[in-house]
Amino acid sequence: MTITVADGTGLATADAFVSVAYCDTYHAARGNTAWAAASTADKETAIVRATQYLSEAYAWQGLPINQRSQSLAWPRTYVTDSNGYAVPSNAVPGEIEQATALVALAELADPGVMAPSYTAHSRVKSEKVGPLAVEYDLSRTDAEGARPTILAVRDIVGGLLSIGAGSLLSGQSVRV
Numbered sequence: 001m002t003i004t005v006a007d008g009t010g011l012a013t014a015d016a017f018v019s020v021a022y023c024d025t026y027h028a029a030r031g032n033t034a035w036a037a038a039s040t041a042d043k044e045t046a047i048v049r050a051t052q053y054l055s056e057a058y059a060w061q062g063l064p065i066n067q068r069s070q071s072l073a074w075p076r077t078y079v080t081d082s083n084g085y086a087v088p089s090n091a092v093p094g095e096i097e098q099a100t101a102l103v104a105l106a107e108l109a110d111p112g113v114m115a116p117s118y119t120a121h122s123r124v125k126s127e128k129v130g131p132l133a134v135e136y137d138l139s140r141t142d143a144e145g146a147r148p149t150i151l152a153v154r155d156i157v158g159g160l161l162s163i164g165a166g167s168l169l170s171g172q173s174v175r176v
Helices: 022-031 031-036 040-056 094-109 149-158
Strands: 128-129 134-137
Touching: 022 031, 022 128, 031 094, 031 134, 040 094, 094 149
Parallel strands: none
Antiparallel strands: 128 134
């Protein structure tokens, strides 16, 4: 598999925000040995899944530079970071690259973790069989609650989200 990394021009064919080399460097600096031990093909598929998740699951500020013909959410115009600085529209921001590396690591460890299957009617509030009883946590009953929360990703990308927006998929709080 060969991935096409977004180059800042709004490619219609891009399927990754970062390269394998970027993730290799990122994870080596943080001692994430599971990443180093994986094959290049597994790393590439994890990066593509991470990119797809980040591209589709959030309400980002601004607009894609090539509108609907652009395959990924980034690069974008009219974006400012949490400090009010303009984000260049000719590149994928460092925050997105870092978040992609983190989500790719999660996807490498558990393929499909960011796109879990969810069936609402199968959740059980309580169940009792003889003397045994089980009650499940129903604090999140929507599909978005089935995704893992990677707090570092939320922290990294939070300044690039639309004001008051979270995940596009839930319309509620940021979940990654």
